[in-house]
Amino acid sequence: MEQERFTLLKTNAEVQSRIREMAAEISRDYAGIPEENPLLVLCTLRGAVFFSADLIRGLTVPCEINFLKVQSYAGTRPAGSPIFELGERIDVRGRDVLVVEDIVDTGQTMDTVMRNFSDKGAKSIRIATMLDKPSRRYAHLKETVIPDYIGFSIPDLFVVGWGLDYNEEYRMLPDIMVYHPDAE
Numbered sequence: 001m002e003q004e005r006f007t008l009l010k011t012n013a014e015v016q017s018r019i020r021e022m023a024a025e026i027s028r029d030y031a032g033i034p035e036e037n038p039l040l041v042l043c044t045l046r047g048a049v050f051f052s053a054d055l056i057r058g059l060t061v062p063c064e065i066n067f068l069k070v071q072s073y074a075g076t077r078p079a080g081s082p083i084f085e086l087g088e089r090i091d092v093r094g095r096d097v098l099v100v101e102d103i104v105d106t107g108q109t110m111d112t113v114m115r116n117f118s119d120k121g122a123k124s125i126r127i128a129t130m131l132d133k134p135s136r137r138y139a140h141l142k143e144t145v146i147p148d149y150i151g152f153s154i155p156d157l158f159v160v161g162w163g164l165d166y167n168e169e170y171r172m173l174p175d176i177m178v179y180h181p182d183a184e
């Protein structure tokens with residue numbers, strides 16, 4: 001049977017509804033955070049831009065927004081240890097940090113980010129991710145890279161849309177689709 005190149009995983013409406021729930025949960029958890037030291041929301045570029053825009057608009061607590069860029073993927077395969085391209089110098093000392101990620105896969109990227117911010121004295125670090133692929137987590141990160149807020153846990157599939165790309169394509173697809181690069 002011929003394999004479709006894209007198959008639907010989550011509709012736009014499902015994602016939006018889940019984001020509203022996540023924003024409510026995050027707002028409850030950070031209720032009472034002071035205006036003088038607001039939640040520092042760090043959006044990872046470029047994949048999490050769409051997700052974080054909707055998530056942040058749903059937050060009801062004081063927050064400040066900034067951006068990170070950590071490079072780790074080429075095509076559908078991990079390309080070695082992640083490196084900070086942007087955001088390494090953000091001052092996180094004494095801050096409650098919420099890292100907003102598109103997808104947590106092997107866990108390398110979030111491990112790099114959490115270590116970096118922890119070394120720099122962040123008061124707390126949590127992760128909100130649109131998607132999580134727990135079955136792909138590197139064994140040594142299974143206990144340490146556990147996102148605090150997860151939109152959807154998914155199996156080991158390569159997905160695009162809602163900000164996620166394949167070699168910079170398909171980010172703007174409104175739904176989350178499974179991508180099969182070898183399909184006709």
Ligand code: 5GP
Binds near residue numbers: 047078106110
């Ligand atoms: P990790 O460091 O956890 O292995 O990978 C995190 C990064 O890999 C994500 O921010 C994302 O850029 C990329 N990634 C992992 N899985 C997928 C996927 O299924 N689709 C896309 N488009 N990117 C992915």
